[in-house]
Amino acid sequence: MAELIPFAVPSGSDKTLLVWNLSSGPTAEALHRSLSTALSRFGLLHSVRVLPNAAVAGPGFYAVVKFYSARDARRAQKACDGSPLVQSTPVKVHLGSRHKAAGHQTLPLNSSRCQELANYYFGFNGWSKRIIKD
Helix, strand or coil: CCCCCHHHHCCCEEEEHEEEEECCCCHHHHHHHHHHHHHHHCCCCEEEEEEECHHCCCCCCEEEECCCHHHHHHHHHHHHHHCCCCCCCCCEEECCCCCCCCCCCCCCEEEEEEHHHHHHHHHHHHHCCCCCCC
């Protein structure tokens, strides 16, 4: 079955991965780069946010990763949950919660993100906004 991918900021919980048990050794910026590289092999990423754990959880980080495609997010979750992913110890990877925000508004992508999305899924690097006349 085909998946419709709108030119909008991904908002579904089925497109959001939560990654935790990330170690406190590397910096948040280094984890961001490593996670982006490791997870982008499953599909195009909209965003990766690496945040410090709450004080009660101990040192370390967790991440919120948004994919454009729910199918890509599920594939990444299945392949990465319980694996070391970007460190020597296993991480936990789960899809976002099923709760939906009431009255959630879909936000359109900016022009450069639209071009990135079109280039990725249509396989052409160089889409343009210009109108060409014959």
